[in-house]
Amino acid sequence: MTDFKRTSSKLSLFLIQIGILVLLITNCTEKQVNPDLLQVLPEDKASSEFPPSPEELIPMVYQVLTLVSGKDATVTAMREEALVSFIKTGFTKYSHVKNISESELKNKLADKAFHGFQPDNVAEAIQLGKALKSRYVSQLVLAVLESKIVESVDRFKATIDFNVFTTDAGQNRLNEKIEYNSADLKKADSQLKTIIQTHFPLMGYILETKGGHQVAKISIGRNVGVKLDREFLIKSRKVESTIMDGFIRKTTTFSKMSVAVGKIIKVMENESWISIPKADRDKIKLGQVVFSQPEKGKWF
Numbered sequence: 001m002t003d004f005k006r007t008s009s010k011l012s013l014f015l016i017q018i019g020i021l022v023l024l025i026t027n028c029t030e031k032q033v034n035p036d037l038l039q040v041l042p043e044d045k046a047s048s049e050f051p052p053s054p055e056e057l058i059p060m061v062y063q064v065l066t067l068v069s070g071k072d073a074t075v076t077a078m079r080e081e082a083l084v085s086f087i088k089t090g091f092t093k094y095s096h097v098k099n100i101s102e103s104e105l106k107n108k109l110a111d112k113a114f115h116g117f118q119p120d121n122v123a124e125a126i127q128l129g130k131a132l133k134s135r136y137v138s139q140l141v142l143a144v145l146e147s148k149i150v151e152s153v154d155r156f157k158a159t160i161d162f163n164v165f166t167t168d169a170g171q172n173r174l175n176e177k178i179e180y181n182s183a184d185l186k187k188a189d190s191q192l193k194t195i196i197q198t199h200f201p202l203m204g205y206i207l208e209t210k211g212g213h214q215v216a217k218i219s220i221g222r223n224v225g226v227k228l229d230r231e232f233l234i235k236s237r238k239v240e241s242t243i244m245d246g247f248i249r250k251t252t253t254f255s256k257m258s259v260a261v262g263k264i265i266k267v268m269e270n271e272s273w274i275s276i277p278k279a280d281r282d283k284i285k286l287g288q289v290v291f292s293q294p295e296k297g298k299w300f
Contacts, residue, residue: 035266035273038211043282050239051287052205057219059204062135064091064164065100065128069120069139074147075158083142083160083180090192095200096224100132108132122165129167136173139163155183162195174199194294202226202292206234206284207271213281216262218290221272228267231293232274233258234284259283262290 066088068080075083088099108131109117118124119139129137140160147156158180164173176195180188204220216234220226236255241248260283262274276284 033215033275035210035215040210041212043212044209046285048285048287050237059220059224063098063100064136064138065132065134066138067119067125070141072143074144075142090196094193094196097200100134126167126170134167137165157181197294204290206286206288209284213276213284215273215275218272221268221270223270226267226272228264230264232262232290234260234262235289237289
């Protein structure tokens with residue numbers, strides 16, 4: 001009888017703990033809001049000082065040229081192909097940046113202008129990128145650390161020095177080192193995903209808000225890879241116009257601090273809805289800019 005009471009007491013305590021945990025989780029989780037059920041209130045009509053133009057609302061599709069600028073003697077043709085493909089696949093999976101194809105690259109290198117082209121020369125790489133109408137140039141330095149044959153399969157570990165430059169200003173966009181293991185790509189893929197999603201975020205604008213800024217509709221959706229629960233930084237921007245050599249030049253700067261962080265709650269083909277934290281709703285305005293944050297996944 002005593003053992004039964006002890007068991008019953010432990011079970012009751014366990015159930016109470018589970019109940020408290022469920023209650024805490026429920027209280028901490030924001031209720032899902034349906035944008036279709038909310039109305040546009042007077043405060044939802046507030047607009048930013050520099051709203052986007054119709055042209056800016058069209059998502060830009062930039063291209064990247066990937067080159068091998070250096071490799072050690074143990075990087076065979078097959079290993080090089082695997083490492084380059086890994087980086088290119090990362091751009092395809094984790095950004096809206098498109099890869100310059102191998103056929104385009106070969107055709108352009110056949111031009112007399114690029115005779116004797118040196119892929120490790122940053123200036124030459126940028127010129128080639130410009131000729132291919134590429135926004136970015138990626139230079140890779142490949143090194144194999146160790147390798148072995150396992151059941152007739154080449155298994156190897158390598159490092160990829162991953163550098164990206166812009167072709168318009170020649171600025172270094174990123175400089176990272178990736179550890180690659182052909183037998184287990186999870187760690188390398190997670191690292192590459194974070195790098196690409198950090199340096200090549202999706203960008204859009206707030207088109208509409210409802211419920212006193214409870215939710216905001218943004219100008220990008222499934223067409224550029226937006227997914228549910230993805231977080232977006234909301235920022236203000238400033239656009240200044242100057243005249244140089246008879247041409248109007250516009251310079252856009254973004255606020256260093258974000259106004260708020262919204263989370264995707266509904267995805268459509270060309271637009272999405274994000275929820276806005278209650279504490280930040282009074283700062284939200286139509287026309288503000290949104291930038292995607294790296295996805296939170298099971299490998300993070």
